[in-house]
Amino acid sequence: MNDKLLRLKKNSILRNMCAETTFLSDQLIQPIFISEKVNDKEPIPGLGDNYVLNLNNAIVQIEKDLKNNCRNFLLFLIPAKKNEYDFDLSFHSKAISQIKKNFNDEIFLWADVCLCSLTTHGHCCVFDTKQRIDNDKSLQALSKIAITYADAGIDGVAPSDMMDGRTKAIRSSLDNKNYNLIPIMSYSSKFASNFYGPFRDAADSAPSFGNRKHYQLDYRNKNDALRASRRCAQEGADLLMVKPGLYSLDLLESIKKQTGLMVGAYQVSGEYAGITLSAEKKLLNLNDALYESWHVMKRAGAQFIITYGARKSKELGFSVQ
Ligand code: PBG
Numbered sequence: 001m002n003d004k005l006l007r008l009k010k011n012s013i014l015r016n017m018c019a020e021t022t023f024l025s026d027q028l029i030q031p032i033f034i035s036e037k038v039n040d041k042e043p044i045p046g047l048g049d050n051y052v053l054n055l056n057n058a059i060v061q062i063e064k065d066l067k068n069n070c071r072n073f074l075l076f077l078i079p080a081k082k083n084e085y086d087f088d089l090s091f092h093s094k095a096i097s098q099i100k101k102n103f104n105d106e107i108f109l110w111a112d113v114c115l116c117s118l119t120t121h122g123h124c125c126v127f128d129t130k131q132r133i134d135n136d137k138s139l140q141a142l143s144k145i146a147i148t149y150a151d152a153g154i155d156g157v158a159p160s161d162m163m164d165g166r167t168k169a170i171r172s173s174l175d176n177k178n179y180n181l182i183p184i185m186s187y188s189s190k191f192a193s194n195f196y197g198p199f200r201d202a203a204d205s206a207p208s209f210g211n212r213k214h215y216q217l218d219y220r221n222k223n224d225a226l227r228a229s230r231r232c233a234q235e236g237a238d239l240l241m242v243k244p245g246l247y248s249l250d251l252l253e254s255i256k257k258q259t260g261l262m263v264g265a266y267q268v269s270g271e272y273a274g275i276t277l278s279a280e281k282k283l284l285n286l287n288d289a290l291y292e293s294w295h296v297m298k299r300a301g302a303q304f305i306i307t308y309g310a311r312k313s314k315e316l317g318f319s320v321q
Contacts, residue, residue, distance in 0.1 A: 021298045025318040029110065029304060030065060030310035031073075033076045034053055034054070034075065035080075036091045040054065046272070049311070052202050059099060066103070069314040074112060075110065076112050077111065083119070087118045094152075096111060097152040100152070100154075112159075113158060117205045121208045122206050124215060125161065135165070142169065150179040156185055162217070167236055186239070187243055188241055192218065193268065194270065199268065199269035222254075230259055237261065238261070240255055241264045242302075243265070244270070245267045245297050249300040251263075252300045263301065263303060269308065294307065
């Protein structure tokens with residue numbers, strides 16, 4: 001019998017004609033770390049050309065990224081002062097409003113909504129006096145962050161804390177303030193993963209005791225992960241997400257089917273570092289490996305991808321339209 005699989009691989013024209021998975025640069029989201037404590041910029045080990053920036057440098061970086069077809073950003077804001085509950089969000093307001101003032105609707109600006117960069121203990125929640133998670137107080141704090149972002153002009157919010165009921169609380173707080181058109185991209189199936197290491201250094205958000213297994217998902221459990229995404233959908237999330245992305249490929253199609261919503265994948269810092277560090281050791285080619293990893297997530301069902309390499313989209317041949 002003739003081998004039909006070989007016949008359709010003759011050259012790139014035919015291979016492109018047959019490519020099932022293609023996407024636009026706007027389907028890649030670039031994280032940006034901005035710290036109130038950084039004077040200039042600090043490298044993030046393992047994350048290549050990603051730095052922790054001060055606000056001015058972040059604006060310069062976004063300007064550069066825009067020229068490279070990258071215009072969809074996810075902000076992580078790191079304030080100088082930490083607290084237990086009464087968080088000072090003035091740096092957050094300033095950063096968002098200045099960026100939006102500079103770029104208006106040339107960019108789409110998401111911001112991570114979480115407490116781990118704000119709390120003295122580095123956990124994503126508020127604790128009661130007995131060191132138990134105070135879910136209600138956590139929701140109040142998260143809602144306040146979302147409103148602050150909205151007041152400053154954010155385009156969309158991305159809650160990553162994994163508290164119970166956060167999507168509902170944030171949605172109703174936003175709606176009460178007439179921010180009913182601000183979308184929520186929820187980290188809906190987020191595991192307590194070992195692959196967030198480089199991020200936690202950058203965001204100064206490593207827990208000072210224990211770990212996040214009390215609130216993030218157990219990576220042994222698929223049903224819980226599906227349930228978490230279903231719940232976020234019921235609570236009003238507009239977009240869902242799996243994280244770590246490459247290690248959650250098995251969930252994407254099921255989440256889509258069960259919720260009817262679009263689901264993205266977050267190629268997290270540890271996954272990204274695995275590729276960049278291998279490339280530095282000349283074990284693989286960085287751009288080729290990134291290109292493959294993104295297509296694999298797309299093939300598995302990801303509508304959009306959050307990746308530290310989004311700013312390479314032009315270099316890798318993705319077009320805006
Ligand atoms: C905040 C948050 C984390 C990441 C995104 N938002 C860290 C964590 O949950 O510990 C990880 C992203 C990455 O590793 O690239 N809660």
